[in-house]
Amino acid sequence: xxxxxxxxxxxxxxxxxxxxxxxxxxxxxxxxxxxxxxxxxxxxxxxxxxxxxxxxxxxxxxxxxxxxxxxxxxxxxxxxxxxxxxxxxxxxxxxxxxxxxxxxxxxxxxxxxxxxxxxxxxxxxxxxxxxxxxxxxxxxxxxxxxxxxxxxxxxxxxxxxxxxxxxxxxxxxxxxxxxxxxxxxxxxxxxxxxxxxxxxxxxxxxxxxxxxxxxxxxxxxxxxxxxxxxxxxxxxxxxxxxxxxxxxxxxxxxxxxxxxxxxxxxxxxxxxxxxxxxxxxxxxxxxxxxxxxxxxxxxxxxxxxxxxxxxxxxxxxxxxxxxxxxxxxxxxxxxxxxxxxxxxxxxxxxxxxxxxxxxxxxxxxxxxxxxxxxxxxxxxxxxxxxxxxxxxxxxxxxxxxxxxxxxxxxxxxxxxxxxxxxxx
Numbered sequence: 043x044x045x046x047x048x049x050x051x052x053x054x055x056x057x058x059x060x061x062x063x064x065x066x067x068x069x070x071x072x073x074x075x076x077x078x079x080x081x082x083x084x085x086x087x088x089x090x091x092x093x094x095x096x097x098x099x100x101x102x103x104x105x106x107x108x109x110x111x112x113x114x115x116x117x118x119x120x121x122x123x124x125x126x127x128x129x130x131x132x133x134x135x136x137x138x139x140x141x142x143x144x145x146x147x148x149x150x151x152x153x154x155x156x157x158x159x160x161x162x163x164x165x166x167x168x169x170x171x172x173x174x175x176x177x178x179x180x181x182x183x184x185x186x187x188x189x190x191x192x193x194x195x196x197x198x199x200x201x202x203x204x205x206x207x208x209x210x211x212x213x214x215x216x217x218x219x220x221x222x223x224x225x226x227x228x229x230x231x232x233x234x235x236x237x238x239x240x241x242x243x244x245x246x247x248x249x250x251x252x253x254x255x256x257x258x259x260x261x262x263x264x265x266x267x268x269x270x271x272x273x274x275x276x277x278x279x280x281x282x283x284x285x286x287x288x289x290x291x292x293x294x295x296x297x298x299x300x301x302x303x304x305x306x307x308x309x310x311x312x313x314x315x316x317x318x319x320x321x322x323x324x325x326x327x328x329x330x331x332x333x334x335x336x337x338x339x340x341x342x343x344x345x346x347x348x349x350x351x352x353x354x355x356x357x358x359x360x361x362x363x364x365x366x367x368x369x370x371x372x373x374x375x376x377x378x379x380x381x382x383x384x385x386x387x388x389x390x391x392x393x394x395x396x397x398x399x400x401x402x403x404x405x406x407x408x409x410x411x412x413x414x415x416x417x418x419x420x421x422x423x424x425x426x427x428x429x430x431x432x433x434x435x436x437x438x439x440x441x442x443x444x445x446x447x448x449x450x451x452x453x454x455x456x457x458x459x460x461x462x463x464x465x466x
Contacts, residue, residue: 066090086113095119104128109136127151132159150174155182173197178205196220201228217247224250226272265289270297288312293320309339316342318364349373357381362389378402403427408435426450431458
């Protein structure tokens with residue numbers, strides 16, 4: 043059933059809400075002042091109130107379970123919002139740019155806070171995060187420059203990259219031991235991080251080395267570290283050598299990216315996971331490329347950008363790191379052994395001479411834009427071990443004529459095959 047609900051009973055102007063089977067699809071932009079969404083609405087749809095600069099307060103009923111992407115994006119005069127306990131998720135950029143929103147109390151029941159959900163809410167001074175929340179998305183509170191203190195509950199498991207970046211007043215922060223995944227630059231530009239740096243050049247949280255930007259010369263990472271976080275040392279120009287202890291099992295994306303004087307790195311056998319661009323633009327990686335066009339550490343293929351012609355990845359390699367062959371424009375063929383179980387995001391992005399690829403059994407995921415812009419790719423074999431094909435995986439593979447998607451695939455990302463003009 044579709045209906046249009048007059049504003050008179052619960053809003054200050056004659057604007058209208060369009061509700062379709064319990065979903066608030068659209069709110070007319072002339073709504074101003076206070077808006078009380080009627081009981082019975084179960085979801086606020088994507089961009090429903092987007093860019094309404096007249097809206098000042100919103101009351102959401104306890105029948106709503108989700109707030110969609112960009113639902114209140116750019117509502118720059120919104121000062122208060124009441125979110126009921128029925129809401130389980132807050133979508134991407136839901137309140138992004140609500141620059142006059144001063145306080146948010148998230149109720150029990152919410153499990154995740156979406157990417158950029160409260161980004162650039164520059165007047166936000168306090169936020170209450172309940173112990174039902176398990177993850178906070180990338181840039182969720184980025185640019186909340188008035189936020190002074192945050193207490194994360196014991197339920198939190200992961201913090202997205204840049205999640206509290208540029209929170210210029212954030213001096214008090216409580217991070218529980220439950221947090222085992224912290225994205226790059228999560229606290230960049232906060233007084234909290236600055237104080238931590240003064241105490242110790244290695245800022246370590248729950249075994250994750252999240253920041254080493256003040257380090258110089260030769261450094262030995264402490265034995266208490268199990269993971270070197272994303273962007274931890276990125277663009278640290280004074281760094282010349284790093285000794286990594288055997289307590290470390292993972293080195294995340296861009297960990298040492300553009301460390302322009304880093305020529306010596308000791309990577310122990312304990313490291314089983316290395317992220318995209320972890321050592322890109324370092325003298326160490328350049329020297330490795332000169333030794334061999336396939337840079338392999340602990341059975342992880344880090345880099346193959348210097349390859350050309352037919353390339354055979356040696357048996358025993360278990361993963362191809364994200365961006366490993368990115369823009370390798372002289373490679374025509376690739377043989378991937380059955381030992382490979384993981385192909386990272388952007389792994390073969392813009393390998394525009396590559397003609398065919400056979401993905402080995404055991405690979406479960408084809409990464410984001412993994413084969414994007416492989417303009418001469420004509421065929422690809424996808425095994426029945428694959429369960430997901432991510433966003434833009436084969437985007438603009440204009441000559442791709444043959445691909446069989448097995449029944450095992452349960453998820454195909456947006457634009458995965460967009461621009462594949464020869465596919466029927």
